[in-house]
Amino acid sequence: MLQTRLLASPAAHLRRLASSGLRQPAFVYSQARFYAAGKKAVENKRGEIDISTYPPERIRNFSIIAHIDHGKSTLADRLLELTGVISKENKNRQVLDKLKVERERGITVKAQSASMLYEYNGDKYLMNLIDTPGHVDFSYEVSRSLAACQSTILLVDAAQGIQAQTVVPVMNKVDLPTAEPERTAEQIESTFEIDTKDIIRISAKTGLGVDQVLPTLIEKTPPPQGSKDKPFKALLFDTWYDTYVGVVCLLAVKDGSVKRGDRIVSSHSGTKYEVSEVGIMYPEQTPTTSLQVGQVGYVVCNMKSIAEAHTSIPVEALPGFVPAKSMVFAGVFPIDAGEFDRLKESIQKLTLNDSSVSVHKETSAALGQGWRLGFLGTLHMDVFRQRLEEEYDTNILVTSPTVPYQIEYKDGTTKFIRTPADFPDGTVLQDFVQATLEPYVTATLIFPEAYLGHMLELCSSHRGDILDHTCKLPMAEIVTDFYDKLKSKSQGFASFDYEDAGYGPSDLVKMEVLLNNEPVDALAARLKEVIRRQLFDIIIQTASNGKIVARETVKQLRKNKEGKKRMKKIGKVELPQEAFLSIMTKSDS
Known part of the structure; x- marks a missing residue:
């Protein structure tokens, strides 16, 4: 194992x-x-x-x-x-x-x-x-x-x-x-x-x-520790947004008590709040007269701004959680540019309920204004996308997942690359870059002994190094279909876990996707299978260092047909959502 x-x-x-x-x-x-x-x-x-x-x-x-x-x-x-x-x-x-x-x-x-x-x-x-x-x-x-x-x-x-x-x-x-x-x-x-x-x-x-x-x-089970005579202190471990009352905080009370009418202060903004409701999940939100030491429940204090959800009174702070480290990044863009502000608000509300997601603004030449979101893995990314669509009725386009790369320049500076568009081209890469590095993980695979051969083959085919009962893998190799293949090759019995192993040197070059000779960022290379045929030939090319390395053509369609539900126009070419996700599933070859 x-x-x-x-x-x-x-x-x-x-x-x-x-x-x-x-x-x-x-x-x-x-x-x-x-x-x-x-x-x-x-x-x-x-x-x-x-x-x-x-x-x-x-x-x-x-x-x-x-x-x-x-x-x-x-x-x-x-x-x-x-x-x-x-x-x-x-x-x-x-x-x-x-x-x-x-x-x-x-x-x-x-x-x-x-x-x-x-x-x-x-x-x-x-x-x-x-x-x-x-x-x-x-x-x-x-x-x-x-x-x-x-x-x-x-x-x-x-x-x-x-x-x-x-x-x-x-x-x-x-x-x-x-x-x-x-x-x-x-x-x-x-x-x-x-x-x-x-x-x-x-x-x-x-x-x-x-x-x-x-x-x-x-x-x-040991009872929770704490003192009812000390000032109120609680461990906040979840939050969500309610349209009618604002931010709801789920917490475990470590000391003291809190009740309706108490005044608390936000350590994040210094804003004072009056507690309007406390309660327990029974199993839905059910008001109680108070929450006391050892109890788990929720607090509503009329927070209207999502950014304010960091609350405590001035007491010694409890040890916090180690911030989540994003391992997979993807761009999220509104299908309709006019929906940008609505998407911004939806992302803010959902990240309040999932604080492990990192959020940065991003502008794409092809897709316009959007957001670069960081996730803990591809399932995390897909669940977040589904929640955005179902819970907030957003019409979005999500780009293919990428991992953050690192560029070390000859002048001693270092730059992190989170989007393909930021990666240096051939001339800069050759003249000014000392080294290109990619993130690695130390993987743990747990499986019945009968599947040892299949697991070793899987790791080797994904550039894995097996040393001292550990498997070191490039993060880029596991954000695609590694987990699916793991389950397939082990008949569902294998489990996969990983931890950050830092960055290591890797021979990397930038590849661009061209549609009818126009460069398009944020796109996967395997587009021929998902692009809808249109009234003209669509030429798909990939280029590296100014040279065309691959080409495919989607033949024209003689008669126009009704478009799919979600399409994104890139110049004259209409692309479905699947075009931006096609890289997530590699071929078995």
């Missing part, structure tokens, strides 16, 4: 937190009764739930980590049902998968939280479930979610066994005819050194064994 020092997967985050004091739950079986706290029984005249009676020792903050399709959303539904947060009607609603893109793709891309009220051994507990994504492209979201937790449930499918990112001590789907619980338990024991008797065996679909989960969390 190829392995390196650091994993950015959820399971790796768990191991990292475990080394710093996070306990792995050792599961026990206890009797408990469920406290279905309906809102009618606990809300006051303002419709607020009173959770002030839950001190830190009666609070448990936890997350669920699982591989795709191992039942994480289903287990979350069962826990919410058992505690009376949602009804038992309409099973498998996947309450925490709130985004359309999550339901369509079957993945979690955003951290979500849900609070539950639960009675165990005569004491009432406030249980806060903070859901986490699973794909490496959303590792920044995972790190922020786990920072608000004191415990994690690791969930594994008893039928599929251990897969990457899913080495867990809760075994799901044990009721399936194809389940192999004993073999799966042995895998968990050998990989994580967890005693098999500590594994809870459940069926999230039917509810079998689910009643053992919350008692176990109460017994084995």
Whole structure:
């Protein structure tokens, strides 16, 4: 197996937190009764739930980590049902998968939280479930979610066994005819050194064994630390924009308390705000009388500007998150130039909900004014594009993904290249450039031993160097179809993760795309397959150092046909959106 020092997967985050004091739950079986706290029984005249009676020792903050399709959303539904947060009607609603893109793709891309009220051994507990994504492209979201937790449930499918990112001590789907619980338990024991008797065996679909989960969390999860007598201090781990109330901040209270009417100050702008609402996700936004130390909830304080979402009162700051480092860049342009301001506002609102995206203005000779966005990976980029289109009804064009290159000049200066148009041409490259460098990553591939040969071949064919059980790859090689090929060659069992390995020398030259002899930036070279035939021949050429190195011709169409839904005119040539994304899928040859 190829392995390196650091994993950015959820399971790796768990191991990292475990080394710093996070306990792995050792599961026990206890009797408990469920406290279905309906809102009618606990809300006051303002419709607020009173959770002030839950001190830190009666609070448990936890997350669920699982591989795709191992039942994480289903287990979350069962826990919410058992505690009376949602009804038992309409099973498998996947309450925490709130985004359309999550339901369509079957993945979690955003951290979500849900609070539950639960009675165990005569004491009432406030249980806060903070859901986490699973794909490496959303590792920044995972790190922020786990920072608000004191415990994690690791969930594994008893039928599929251990897969990457899913080495867990809760075994799901044990009721399936194809389940192999004993073999799966042995895998968990050998990989994580967890005693098999500590594994809870459940069926999230039917509810079998689910009643053992919350008692176990109460017994084995340490309560959050903090003082109710200190000034209010909270860890802000997510934000989103609401049309009616402005910015909503999701946070974990570390010290003190906050309630409606309190005044807070933005450490970012110095602006003072009055808190207009606090509450918990139950599972939707539900007002409470206050939020106190150890509790997880949201705060609304009439922020209208997105840039203001950095709030605290003047106390010693909590350690922040390490800023996300963009590994893939793409241009985003409005199809209609008149929609530029609307697109700007949409990007601002969405990046408030996904702070790992970097944003810079960009002007393209072919596409006009737009934005250069940085992402953690190509899936991250594609999900962001889909959310822009679906949640904000934007009509956009996204260019092919690129990685940032580095140019070292002979005079000792260094320049980062984020767009192909900024790369020096042949004359400058020859006379003034000392070296060209590209970003590399140290890759971790986890897979069954039977696929070792296929994995070595995959890495070698993508310019990978395999040394001491690590694989060093150029970032440019993995932003295209590397992940798809990994899954194909391993029949879905392999997992891929990576960390930044800095820059290394590379022999690079600039290539331009010409359409009927006109240079067009931001375009992929493989256009013949996606350009619609028009009333004249379209000549596609690629040039390097002033020389034509490749040519294709799209023959003219005798009769005009109705255009596709989204077209972009480049001179006389109309291009579909697919033309700008064609490089994302290479041929298998």
